[in-house]
Amino acid sequence: MIGRLNHVAIAVRDIAKASEVYRKTLGAEVSAPVPQTAHGVTTVFITLPNTKIELLEPLGADSPIAKFLERNAEGGIHHVCYEVDDIRAARDRLKAQGARVLGDGEPKIGAHGKPVLFLHPKDFCGTLVELEQA
Ligand code: CO
Numbered sequence: 001m002i003g004r005l006n007h008v009a010i011a012v013r014d015i016a017k018a019s020e021v022y023r024k025t026l027g028a029e030v031s032a033p034v035p036q037t038a039h040g041v042t043t044v045f046i047t048l049p050n051t052k053i054e055l056l057e058p059l060g061a062d063s064p065i066a067k068f069l070e071r072n073a074e075g076g077i078h079h080v081c082y083e084v085d086d087i088r089a090a091r092d093r094l095k096a097q098g099a100r101v102l103g104d105g106e107p108k109i110g111a112h113g114k115p116v117l118f119l120h121p122k123d124f125c126g127t128l129v130e131l132e133q134a
Contacts, residue, residue: 002083003083006052010056011072018055019033019055029047035059040063042057079127081131116132
């Protein structure tokens with residue numbers, strides 16, 4: 001059911017510093033930071049030949065990544081995003097198998113302008129999974 005790895009998201013405290021690590025040290029193509037007010041994060045996209053890396057920095061008082069950074073002071077991998085052809089069909093199939101979909105279960109428009117859903121890490125090997133409609 002799942003298709004390509006769309007991106008790996010890494011939560012960081014300082015997105016400017018993290019961007020420099022990817023740009024200078026690793027020699028990657030790094031976008032400018034984009035505040036995503038609706039999602040409580042500032043994002044930077046790093047384009048690799050076969051996938052993307054998404055850097056996330058908390059934005060605002062109740063950012064969804066604030067707790068993660070409390071537990072992971074140095075930052076770390078926050079979620080992986082897999083592409084699916086039909087996000088509602090994927091959700092229904094996963095729910096039928098007992099997987100927990102976060103929030104109200106309805107796809108939201110994500111940072112890439114496409115419908116996304118998040119799946120509970122306890123059901124997926126301890127990893128927060130984002131599904132994005134390709
Ligand atoms: Co993501």
